[in-house]
Amino acid sequence: MTGAGPTGPATTGTSPRTPLRVGLVGYGLAGSVFHAPLIAASEDLALAAVTTGNPERAAEARGAHPGVRVVATPEELWEDGAADALDLIVVASPNKTHVEIATAALEAGLPVVVDKPLAGTAAEARALAALAEERGLLLSVFQNRRWDNDFLTLRRLVDEGALGEVQRFESRFERWRPLPKGGWRESGAPSEIGGLLYDLGSHVVDQALVLFGPVVSVYAESDVRRPGAEADDDTFLALTHANGVRSHLYVSATTAQLGPRFRVLGQRAGFVKYGLDPQEAALREGLRPVPGAVWGVEPKELSGRLGSGESPLTGGGTPVESLPGDYPAYYAAVAAALRGTGENPVTAHEAAAALDVLEAAKRSAREGITVAL
Numbered sequence: 255m256t257g258a259g260p261t262g263p264a265t266t267g268t269s270p271r272t273p274l275r276v277g278l279v280g281y282g283l284a285g286s287v288f289h290a291p292l293i294a295a296s297e298d299l300a301l302a303a304v305t306t307g308n309p310e311r312a313a314e315a316r317g318a319h320p321g322v323r324v325v326a327t328p329e330e331l332w333e334d335g336a337a338d339a340l341d342l343i344v345v346a347s348p349n350k351t352h353v354e355i356a357t358a359a360l361e362a363g364l365p366v367v368v369d370k371p372l373a374g375t376a377a378e379a380r381a382l383a384a385l386a387e388e389r390g391l392l393l394s395v396f397q398n399r400r401w402d403n404d405f406l407t408l409r410r411l412v413d414e415g416a417l418g419e420v421q422r423f424e425s426r427f428e429r430w431r432p433l434p435k436g437g438w439r440e441s442g443a444p445s446e447i448g449g450l451l452y453d454l455g456s457h458v459v460d461q462a463l464v465l466f467g468p469v470v471s472v473y474a475e476s477d478v479r480r481p482g483a484e485a486d487d488d489t490f491l492a493l494t495h496a497n498g499v500r501s502h503l504y505v506s507a508t509t510a511q512l513g514p515r516f517r518v519l520g521q522r523a524g525f526v527k528y529g530l531d532p533q534e535a536a537l538r539e540g541l542r543p544v545p546g547a548v549w550g551v552e553p554k555e556l557s558g559r560l561g562s563g564e565s566p567l568t569g570g571g572t573p574v575e576s577l578p579g580d581y582p583a584y585y586a587a588v589a590a591a592l593r594g595t596g597e598n599p600v601t602a603h604e605a606a607a608a609l610d611v612l613e614a615a616k617r618s619a620r621e622g623i624t625v626a627l
Contacts, residue, residue: 273297275303282346305327331343331359356382371608392591404527411525423516428512439453439485441485454505458503472615473618489505490503557575
């Protein structure tokens, strides 16, 4: 975790028993499936307003969150004194709008959470961080995959030294989607900040940095494989960390046979884990985390295996039961940071460091070179 983040005026005079009022910008996939349910599930937060210009999504928001105020534009959340009715803005709109909306919210005096990627460039991310610090406001980035069950389990194993000194980290976020879906996420227009490098790549790079620290060089291969696709849909990154660990990261929509989510090799042992954390699938199915109830737990047969000398697929290694995934922990930490009792769970400076790597990867793939950082 990072050092304590700044808090904004929203914390002043707020009772710990009074939920902080959240305005959510965007009610597409990110807003409706991830942010709104997790905000609503938090005892410390209340979803007070949603921004969407889509009538169908507006009706969906009202149906899913009775009493929520729905407005058409983000500006309606903070213009003409409206900011006084909110304690936090969450930006879950298309990538190209993140910087503009976050800037406006911060200038209106509101703390902000922004879905990844925070910005299109590291320079933009650092400018946002500087603005938040100047205003004394929280600026946090939604990197929910830090609370995946497999990542929490791997992080514990690494911290405990169960693998010995780690030498190689392999991380795959692969899918089999042979036909493009369309939409801005798959657009080839640079202004959209689409493609898998900035989408799933934001997750795998962030996880590598959390585990093994700064990167000194980046090599990448990035391709557009599917007919009719415009943005990268099959990308590989090779990172060399300052401590000598090498991370090989794969993000793809064209993988007919999925590899392990993690394969981590150390001097003492290796850890291999297949399958994805169950929380996204549960949220898509309409399930919701409830305080005190079971959440983020997968069947024991999906446990990763820790050992040496033999493949886990032929019985090698010892099963390591996964820790429960815990996306609600992100918003619990945000609420604590706003109240001045905890740390910013993901800072803009951390997001900027990940964007340094993504920008280097983009250049590496384009020019066919290894880029030093």
